[in-house]
Amino acid sequence: MMFQQAQTGARLSEQVAEALAGGIRDGAWTPGCKLPTEAQLAQQFKVSRTVVREAMSQLKSLGLVESRQGYGVLVLAPGRAPLNFGATEAHSVSAVVQMAEVRRGLEAEAAGLAALRRDPAALKAIRAAQAAVEAAGRSGGGVDEDVALHRCIAQAAGNPFLLETIDYLAAHLRGAVAVSRAFESHDPAMLAEVNAEHAAIVDAIAAGDAEAARQAATRHMDQAIRRIQAAGPEFWLAEGYSLAQALERG
Secondary structure (H helix, E strand, O other): OOOOOOOOOOOHHHHHHHHHHHHHHOOOOOOOOEOOOHHHHHHHHOOOHHHHHHHHHHHHHOOOEEEEOOOEEEEOOOOOOOOOOOHHHHHHHHHHHHHHHHHHHHHHHHHHHHHHHOOHHHHHHHHHHHHHHHHHHHOOOOHHHHHHHHHHHHHHOOOHHHHHHHHHOHHHHHHHHHHHHHHHOOOHHHHHHHHHHHHHHHHHHHHOOHHHHHHHHHHHHHHHHHHHHHOOHHHHHHHHHHHHHHHHHO
16 A cells, blocks of 8 residues: 655644554555554655654554564454544544533523523524524534524624624634534434433523523533543544544644
8 A cells, every 4th residue: 555745734643643544444454464564654654763653653552553573563453442542532632622611611601691682583593503403413414503503592692792702713613513513423312412402502592591591501512522532533533533633723
């Protein structure tokens, strides 16, 4: 298997690890196969052997490969991953959790103010956005719809500074939602949990109960953090890491 030269920007070792993990996922190397030597990989990627060793360390921490003295590095069968994350995945988890922490404060206040200030038109828009999220989730999507729901709630709060702050953070907010929805979409029970959390927020807003709305929005973010922390290395290697890149660059 041939690889492209690693590019400047992201850490070289992470680029090499991601490329090798992709080859393993795509079946270029099956369990029991031997990876190219450190020298061969360094030459193919145009990096130092130290970079290759760092990349191998990441793959080992994810349970994808193991070293056999006197033989080389072997690809492992699925299901051997240890509980700890490699550096790449740990960075990604941290970025998504940190954005959820930011969202928790903003969205709790937006929900509380929306409960006090929403009018029939705003409530109708929120209900429509909620239904759109649930419909999109059934077909495996929902990122844009999820973002739109929370923005509708912020609009109903009637505070232009709050709305402008959320709009300013839009790209980061969307990135965090994209990672969360990607993981949640693999589990119908998890999607149902998210829908129930949205419903609790919307129902509290409709009832005009500011405190309940704040609590429901806070719980939604707390649960989002719990879910993303529960995502295993296989999710981060498959899609989570690439989706979280915008957050990490930010």
